[in-house]
Amino acid sequence: MVFDWIGYFGDSTLANWDAEEQFAPIGHPVRLHLEYDYAAKSTTQTWNEYFNAWLATAEPAQTTGLVIGRWWHDTVDPGDIDRVLASIINDHEQLPLLKALFVGDFTYEEWEISWIIQGDYAPVLAAFPELEYLVIRGSSELSFGTVQHQNLKALVIQTGGLAAQIVRELAAADFPALEHLELWLGCDYYGGDSTVADLRPILQAENFPQLEILGLRDCEYADELAQALVDAPILKQISILDLSLGNLSDVGAEVLFASEAIRCLNFLDLHHHYLSNDMLECWDTIGLWCDVSDQQVPQEDNGEEYRFAAVTE
Numbered sequence: 027m028v029f030d031w032i033g034y035f036g037d038s039t040l041a042n043w044d045a046e047e048q049f050a051p052i053g054h055p056v057r058l059h060l061e062y063d064y065a066a067k068s069t070t071q072t073w074n075e076y077f078n079a080w081l082a083t084a085e086p087a088q089t090t091g092l093v094i095g096r097w098w099h100d101t102v103d104p105g106d107i108d109r110v111l112a113s114i115i116n117d118h119e120q121l122p123l124l125k126a127l128f129v130g131d132f133t134y135e136e137w138e139i140s141w142i143i144q145g146d147y148a149p150v151l152a153a154f155p156e157l158e159y160l161v162i163r164g165s166s167e168l169s170f171g172t173v174q175h176q177n178l179k180a181l182v183i184q185t186g187g188l189a190a191q192i193v194r195e196l197a198a199a200d201f202p203a204l205e206h207l208e209l210w211l212g213c214d215y216y217g218g219d220s221t222v223a224d225l226r227p228i229l230q231a232e233n234f235p236q237l238e239i240l241g242l243r244d245c246e247y248a249d250e251l252a253q254a255l256v257d258a259p260i261l262k263q264i265s266i267l268d269l270s271l272g273n274l275s276d277v278g279a280e281v282l283f284a285s286e287a288i289r290c291l292n293f294l295d296l297h298h299h300y301l302s303n304d305m306l307e308c309w310d311t312i313g314l315w316c317d318v319s320d321q322q323v324p325q326e327d328n329g330e331e332y333r334f335a336a337v338t339e
Contacts, residue, residue: 055089055090055091055093056085056091057131058077058092060095073097073106077113081117087123089121091124091125091159092114092121092126092127093128094128094129096136096137107129107143110145111147111149115153124154125157125158125159126158128160129144130142130162130163131163138186138339139184139185139186140216140217141166142163142166143166144167144168145167145168146170147162147169148169148170148173151175155175158177158178158203159178160178161183163184165185165187168189169192170195171195175200176203178201179203180204181196181204181207182208184337185217185337186216186217186335186337186338186339187213187215187216187217189217189218190220193209197226197232197233199233201233202236203236204236205236205238205239206238207234207237207239207240208243210337211243211247212246212338213334213335213338215338218246222247222250222251226254229255229258230258231258238266239265239266239268240264241269243272244272244337245273246334248274248275248299249277250278251269251272251278252269252277255285255288256284256287256288257287261285261287265291265292265293266291266293266295267293267295269294269295270295270296270317271297271335271336271337272298272336273300273333273335275300275333276301279296283312294315296316299318299320299321300323300333301318301321
C-alpha cells in the first residue's frame with residue numbers, strides 16, 4: 027500500500043504531503059489532480075476540461091516537474107490513461123521546460139496500486155527528449171517496447187507486481203544517461219512474475235553505464251535476488267543498492283553480509299525485512315551505512331512460515 031502523496035520534486039514542495047523522498051533540483055513543479063466529490067460521486071470536470079484549463083494559464087511554460095494524480099471521472103475506463111498521455115504528448119510544445127514527470131500520484135485510500143491502469147510510455151519519452159525523471163505508479167497495461175532516450179537520468183516504476191515483460195524491456199532499454207533505476211517487483215499474485223533471469227542484463231551491467239543507484243524493491247524473491255547480486259558486476263559500478271520493502275530473510279542477508287563487494291557500497295537499504303535479531307546485530311559491525319529498520323515477523327499457518335513484500339495490492 028502507498029500511504030502518502032509525493033511531497034517534493036527537487037527543492038519545491040507539493041501540497042498535501044510531508045515528504046520523505048527528494049530528487050535532484052529540477053525547478054518549479056505542478057501537481058494536477060481531479061478532485062472527487064464523494065457525496066455527488068463524481069468529479070467536477072473531465073480530465074480534458076481540467077488539463078485544457080491549466081494549459082490556458084501561464085504555468086505550463088514555466089513547469090519543469092509535472093505530477094499527475096487522479097485523472098478519471100466517476101468510473102475507470104482503460105482508455106482514460108491513453109487520453110491523459112495523449113494530452114501530454116500532443117501539447118508537448120507548451121511544456122518546453124519539462125524535466126520530470128510522475129504519473130499515478132494517489133494513495134491506497136484513493137485507489138489501490140494494483141488497480142491502476144497504465145499505458146505505453148515510449149511515445150511519452152519520444153515527445154520529451156529533454157526529460158530527466160520519470161516516475162510511474164501502477165503496472166497494469168504498462169508498456170515500453172523497444173525504447174531509447176538520451177537524457178533520462180532517473181526511472182522509477184512503483185507497483186505491487188511488475189510483469190516480467192516490462193522488466194525485460196527496461197533491462198534492454200537504451201538509456202545511456204540513466205543514473206537511478208528503481209523497480210518495485212511485487213508479487214506474482216498481482217502480476218509480478220519476473221525472476222532473477224529477467225534482471226540478469228542489469229546485474230551483469232550490460233547497459234546503463236552511468237548507473238549509480240539501483241533499487242530492486244518490494245521483491246518476494248529477495249533471498250534469491252540477494253544471492254545473485256553478491257558477485258554481480260553491477261556492484262562495481264553503483265554506490266547505492268536498495269533492496270527494501272521485500273521479504274528478505276537471514277538466508278539472503280547472510281550472503282550479503284559476507285560479500286566484499288557489498289561492503290564497498292556507500293549505502294545499502296534493507297528496511298522492511300524478516301531478519302532475525304542475531305542477524306540484525308551483525309550489521310552494526312560491518313562499517314557500512316545500512317538501513318535495517320522495520321523488522322517484520324513471519325506469519326505462520328499449519329507449520330508453514332509466510333513472508334510478504336510490503337506493497338502488493
